[in-house]
Amino acid sequence: xxxxxxxxxxxxxxxxxxxxxxxxxxxxxxxxxxxxxxxxxxxxxxxxxxxxxxxxxxxxxxxxxxxxxxxxxxxxxxxxxxxxxxxxxxxxxxxxxxxxxxxxxxxxxxxxxxxxxxxxxxxxxxxxxxxxxxxxxxxxxxxxxxxxxxxxx
Numbered sequence: 176x177x178x179x180x181x182x183x184x185x186x187x188x189x190x191x192x193x194x195x196x197x198x199x200x201x202x203x204x205x206x207x208x209x210x211x212x213x214x215x216x217x218x219x220x221x222x223x224x225x226x227x228x229x230x231x232x233x234x235x236x237x238x239x240x241x242x243x244x245x246x247x248x249x250x251x252x253x254x255x256x257x258x259x260x261x262x263x264x265x266x267x268x269x270x271x272x273x274x275x276x277x278x279x280x281x282x283x284x285x286x287x288x289x290x291x292x293x294x295x296x297x298x299x300x301x302x303x304x305x306x307x308x309x310x311x312x313x314x315x316x317x318x319x320x321x322x323x324x325x326x327x328x
Contacts, residue, residue, distance in 0.1 A: 280315070288313035 188196075188205070196202050229239040264277040279285050288303050289312060305313045307324040319325065 280319075283315055285315060287315050287318060290315075 196205055226233040227235040229243055230236055261281055264274055303312050305311050305317060305322055308322050311317045
């Protein structure tokens with residue numbers, strides 16, 4: 176619990192229980208934050224003010240906040256093999272619907288039956304098969320590359 180005690184501010188547990196901080200591996204980060212804040216000087220006299228240290232005029236900008244957060248993150252996993260294609264999709268001179276479709280295609284997020292099944296939507300066995308050929312299970316690869324009916328078009 177945080178509070179003023181004899182003119183000194185004590186931060187306490189920041190409202191995060193010990194159990195949750197252990198489960199999520201936050202103990203070290205909370206200790207570092209507490210050390211950082213203990214070094215700050217709080218006063219009961221005067222008016223509080225907010226300063227954003229990332230800008231020269233100390234005003235908050237979404238761009239500087241995003242740049243700061245994005246610069247600290249380490250991307251998960253290897254680089255996407257479609258990174259250049261994803262950048263090109265948004266630069267194409269076509270309608271937004273086509274750009275969004277291309278982007279969703281490249282990141283495999285079109286609502287095909289196999290992905291819907293993974294997300295917990297249940298289908299009968301017959302409904303999972305391709306509606307055009309009726310042979311294979313509907314997936315992104317099958318829908319655009321492997322279905323013999325699509326190849327005829």
